[in-house]
Amino acid sequence: MGFIPDHIIDDVRIRADIVEVVSEYLPLKKAGANYRCLCPFHEEKTPSFNVNPAKQIFHCFGCGEGGNVFTFIIKHEKASFPEAVRMLAKRYGVDIPEDGGEERSGEFEKLYSVISAASDYYHAVLKNQAKSSPVWRYITKRGITPEIIEKFNLGWAPDAWDSATGHLNDKGFDNKILEKAGVSSLSSRNTYIDRFRARLMFPINNPGGKTIAFGGRLIDSDPKGAKYINSPETPIYHKSKVLFGFDLARDSARKEGKMVVVEGYMDVIALRKAGINNCVACSGAAFTPGQAELIKRICDNVVMLFDSDKAGVEAAKKGGAILLGHAMRPKALILPDAKDPDEFLASHKPEELTRLIDNSPPFLEFLIEMAVRNADLSGIDGRIAAIGQVIPYLKRVKDEVERAHYIQLLAERTRTDHDALRRQVAREWTGPEEIKKGLAPQKKRASAGMMAEKMLVRLLLNHPDLVAEAATKLETDDFSDPVLKAVFALIISNAGKHSATTPADMINLSNDENLKRFISALTMEEEMLDEKEVETMLADCMKKMRYDPQERSLRHQQMKMALKKGENEPYNEAKEKYLQSR
Template identity: 35%
Template sequence: MAISDSTIQEIKNRIDIVEVISDFVSLKKVGSNYRALSPFTNEKSPSFYVSPSKDIFKCFSSGKGGDAIAFIMEVEGINYIESLKYLANKYGIEVQEEEQTDEQITAQNERDSLFIALKYAGEFFQDTLWNHSEGKSIGLSYFKERGFSEATIKKFDLGYSLDAWDGLMKPALGKGYSEEILEKAGLILKSENKTYDRFRGRVMFPIHNVGGKVIAFGARTLRKDKKQPKYINSPETGVYHKSDIVYGIHQARQAIRNEDLCYLVEGYTDVISMHQSGVQNVVSSSGTSLTKEQIHLIGRYTKNITVLYDGDAAGIKASFRGIDLILEHDLDVHAVVFPEGEDPDSFSRSMSSEAFQQFLKDNAQDFITFKTNILTEGGKNIDPVKKVAVIRDVVESISLIPDGIKRSVYLKSCADLLEIDEQVLISELNKILIKNRKKDRQHEERESSAVDEQLADSLQSKQEEQSGNTPFYVEKECLRMIINYANEPFDEHQKIGEFILHETADLKFDDVLINETISMASGFIKAGKKVEPDMFIGPSNPKMSQLVIDLLDMKYFISDGWEELHRISTSHEKEDLPTATYKVILRLKRKKIEEMLHHNEELLKKSSEANEQDELLQMIKQLKTLFDQVTTELGIVVSK
């Protein structure tokens, strides 16, 4: 099904791009625009800008840009239709859908095909769990033995894969899914002489992306066969990158926002049991080491993470790197340790929901107390040599915190806890910071330089465009003026867009994409419509979208001091738009005359007919006169 044009227009009319993007990043007002750290890269200097007047965003560190719909597609990893549905839900708009044509269905790309196949597999595994004798007797019985209610099982779309080589593959092929897509989705495996299901005889845990689409599966065997791994997971695919996602984020994200806290556990069943106990702001790293991408994902919804551990001290020590990574990304971290032999799943099932939630609140320790207790095994009277090692270890973690005030607070806490002079810790911290800064300086300079160069190049490109040195740049300038100022008055009779189109009506734009975009703008203007950037931005023509985004007047995004820093001056064309527009047209005409001159001179060199030569000489003379007139009007000094 496709969303109707009227619904799409209503969504676009209701969108507030600042409001939409603020759900994911912390925007700071800079002039008439907004700035933030990029949600797409792990940058340290903000290069992500939002222009509410133009309804677009631009990320200089990643090159991404577009409208609010494009932002949701990028940040949530979903397609255009799902992005529209997300925004419709946000603004309470009823979605009217239309049947897709055969051509539209055929045009679905591989990514969409993977999502469709994975959705089918998820529904198939659920149906097997509830309606197949094997699924009910083995899979459903197992989940109920774990204490999961039917509502909880359905909430997480749990399922069961038949203990057969083609339990999924055979019906999927019968439904028209190709072996190629099923393999690319990680659902089947191929050997030299056999093709078969990846998941067989296992309870199934679908893994959803933030938008709720099934992107992969975790599968647990119920056999006592030691040759079989207890859990197997989907491989990396075009829609699933395990380092980027946490299990349960779709079900938990609203609760995480509401509570301003995320509980982080290890396994699928930990997440599910906690939900059933009334704790919904919980996700799992699914047994893998915590990654910066997963922390970045959680950080969209809260800056507070509480890591839940079972009583295994060795396992806790092994996970310290995850805590350090959380601190490094400027999130606040606490920890809760369960009694020996217990984990979040078993412990949550051993008591009432109220008692479990109270336990989490009462036993949350800041990372200093937690790490010190683990490293000293809960005692203060430890061997001096070991105490030195513990202090250094804790101070190393504190050094990773970007915020200086937070570091100071934690240092004082550490000094009190380990009964050591705070000044000694400050001295040790400074040594570590100096060492780390030396190590990181080159990397930071490279990163900062890359952003600076992008912005400086953008300004330099603007100068090159205005100089009219190449046909591409002068054509691009015409389009830039239309995109940014088409609706502004040129004089009392016409607007700038109308003036440019009238003056270029007899000219041919050599660049195909520029020509296509100007033709589209011409259609809007002739129809009496106001030209807006978002008219050219959308999934149907990504190249045009990127061109228009790049041409939007980005110089107003650049902070004060850029011109002085890079010794590049920008023309403030808005002070006199009619003059700036007229000069753009003159530069375009000058370049076109220059091309015609060159073309006729080449023809003259090849001509052997006297009459033809006379005509060409006459044409060249006229063109030179025109060229000189335009050059003089532009105020360009040409050396003879």
């Protein structure tokens, strides 16, 4: 588990009550043995998010998210594991000693301090620059107001080799930590120099509002350097999980039920100036699934407002696919006669931009328009090409009515026969991707043997005193379900090492996200047995877990073959027999 000693982690977990911790974030209500509320990790109307005080775990039966108190903090706060432990340690008065291996544990705090000190420094330097300096001329030209400068804590990294490095050294930070924070870098002469020089600085914050990195725009007549550079990845900055401006946009996005995603820092600032506050930038890189998850915590509606060049359109396509994959509602907007929002606002009123954003087309409509615009629809080839561009995205539309609507629209716009198009889409449906879904563990049609495996693992999780007996009678190879096998292996590997082993402990022992969720789901289902019944049940399960390995291996081969060929029927047949072969 890294740099916090295991006994401390255990101590924190034992003292931190999951109901108490979750209650600080969510309105839990008692429901039987559990506490329940609407799930914070997916959108729902009836509560399926459960917290069990006895087992110290949570699980959502809607989206499958689950784990122990650390998992909850990690998911909800977007924290790392050590950060989660630290937060809870602080709250429950557990001391984390600062010795030996503890050096790294203080590292996060140190990195935050470095970045915060650097941010303050850049900001102060900007305010001390003469109004006639190039950076202030740029600020004036782009119409960046004093309010914006304060709100985003904008700064100026001077055109010098070591001004920030020297200043931070004086504050007591050594060069190693400055390098790690991405503020300084080692030069070819083996000295530490400022990474950002002659740049307007945009502090990048985590969702909690703490500055963790920078973006810097070159302000220089000398066009040698890159226009924009970013901090490198650091232990506290993971590009793919951060959106510029998110901490400032969250409240208004929640209120409006919608987030506007733009390409760059200056776009966010342009929109802010126009009074549009629910706006973030993916800053430098393409839109990522991690960023989609961040927005999904707030709202489902996302307007992608990207530059009107080819790169912008491609970025919107990729972003739209990611958002559809997260069951969100993407829209895409390409501004007329302007390359970006800033340029648009130079010649249009803010209300015009607001109106365009409010009326921006759903992503699929945008996609169809783009496909049609670039195609020659006079011939069949052009139509097929245009349709081919849209179909992969159509598949991602979860809602059937919505999907039918877009098929209709695509048929109209490409002047294609609607029925023929519908049939083609349907044909593409049962591709290998659909069949693969069948490989996931199936709840409804599980065989008696599978049920026994599952029941047995649940018994062992909920009744640690049974583990010793089971360990002498069963081996991991007795399990056919790979997930149950993994959980069983985990239980056995831990047997005898800890005096009391709860499901929450098991979740700590595993590094596998899916396994964590599986364990929380499994143990959350109550079995309602008294002591005697538990023992009988254990014996029963073991009895039922006999199967014919040869038959199974044959059926498994058949399943793989069918999958390879993309044959649905033979696949289902083989799977049925596979599940019964025990």
